[in-house]
Amino acid sequence: MTGVTVVGGGLAGMTAAWTIRGLGLPVRLLEAGPELGGMAGSRVIDGRVEDHGVHIFPAWYRNTLRLVAELGIAGNLRETKNFHQLLPGEFPAFRTAVTPAADRLLFYYGVIDLLSQEYGARDESLHDFLRSRRYLTEAAIADIEHLFVASSAAESDAVSAAGFRGSIAAFARHPGRVRMPRGDLQQWFIGPFRQRLEADGVEVRTGRELIEVSVHGDRLQALTVRDDDGTAVTEDVTGHVVLAVPHGRLSALGGDLTGALRPPYGVDELTSRPLGALHLYLRRRLPGLPDEHIRLVGSPHAITLIDVGRAWGRHRTSVLNCVVGRVARLVELSEAEAVKLLVDELMTFLPELTWDDIEHVCYQPHFTAPFFAPGPGSGRYRPQSTTALANLHIAGDFCAAPPGVAGMESAVRSGLTAAESVRRALRPELPPVRIDRIGDISPSAARGLRMALAPFAAAVRSLAGRTRRRR
Ligand SMILES: Cc1cc2nc3c(=O)[nH]c(=O)nc-3n(C[C@H](O)[C@H](O)[C@H](O)COP(=O)(O)OP(=O)(O)OC[C@H]3O[C@@H](n4cnc5c(N)ncnc54)[C@H](O)[C@@H]3O)c2cc1C
Known part of the structure; x- marks a missing residue:
């Protein structure tokens, strides 16, 4: 039976491996590091289990939360109620909101304004969107901009407004509470996920780094993999391959490979930043x-x-x-x-x-493992899972996705789209892999609301201006 090799044991690769195994195909998962999980995992450093970083699971992560439920570990996440805000000099008093009420109302009006935009292929930066809204106050803009750097390492001029719009629409569709693991990511998320993979027959090999690929005609022909002790082995590809490595590693594999992506070489244009x-x-x-x-x-x-x-x-x-x-x-x-x-x-x-x-x-600091947050206009460069090579599929949080899908949801979604690409090639008789939409808000409905609220927003803006002058 034709088998599938998944390279890269982050969340994207793990999801691809899990889902492809569910199609009844033999699967082998190769990971360069000592543990699975990538950025959503943990490592032992100085004898302690350290997460790559704190991870939260918003309620609109539909595919991620469904995966967690399928793995039987939904109880390993707990709901959080608040995201506390602390200003210098105010400890131990925490706020739930930072900006004064008038600025906040204008921010909400700005959100409705953003939801009324139809970006399509045309995108702009969050910075440009915010600065072009004359009704927004400096306080409201500074607050939104700071929030973004804190969560994605990207300043607002490097954040896609269409992406922000997408996540707000998804949040509006699924407004439940944010969840977080009850303990470290290894014990409460990635460890149980790996156990399920192995119990289902996925062959997991860590300490296996893909260092070279060769392409012949319309097929990926060979993989060269280096193991822990430095031995490199080249093997012919007999089945299918899912590459679920970061976009920088994909680019480093050379033009024969990146030229086969859709769009060709687009991945070379993507940028990530350390978080x-x-x-x-x-x-x-x-x-x-x-x-x-x-x-x-x-x-x-x-x-x-x-x-x-x-x-x-x-x-x-x-x-x-x-x-x-x-x-x-x-x-x-x-x-x-x-x-x-x-x-x-x-x-x-x-x-x-x-x-x-x-x-x-x-x-x-993760300088060598930067985090991908979609920038303005990056949508046109993000690769599809299906490539021009008949036996090569791509996964990773940088893959093509509807605006707003980012982080773990993007990684999981890409694992599912790669599995769907494999299904179409090897198991066309099976039903398509389920991929849930994060939901959207119709721009025309938002436009109607924006127009209805315009006089109110103008009144609040002049009130905010007057209060500030008095101060
Ligand atoms: C500090 C921090 C906090 C975050 N917080 C959140 C959060 O709260 N919510 C959220 O949704 N997202 C968060 N993220 C982002 C999220 O972790 C990532 O988007 C997601 O885990 C990416 O998964 P991935 O599988 O696409 O990539 P990765 O996790 O990068 O996985 C790629 C894997 O491929 C392996 N690999 C690389 N090269 C090779 C090779 N040549 N051969 C074999 N294997 C290779 C790597 O070792 C790695 O395991 C955070 C990220 C950081 C850095």
């Missing part, structure tokens, strides 16, 4: 912190954090897992210098925190 993680193990439980996410509003390095010591309920002391949106600014610094800068920044928000509190630090 860092800083984990601080404290000697005591820091008083006054919630057990949910906190955004440090206006933090120069766009830090968000969660005290997983509290949230996971397994530590008596605080463990602050921070995500650092502007970690790229630290690339020239030594690890000690970067950690000092970030901890000093944290201390301006958390005055209770002192250097004596810190027992252990794990700093992962």
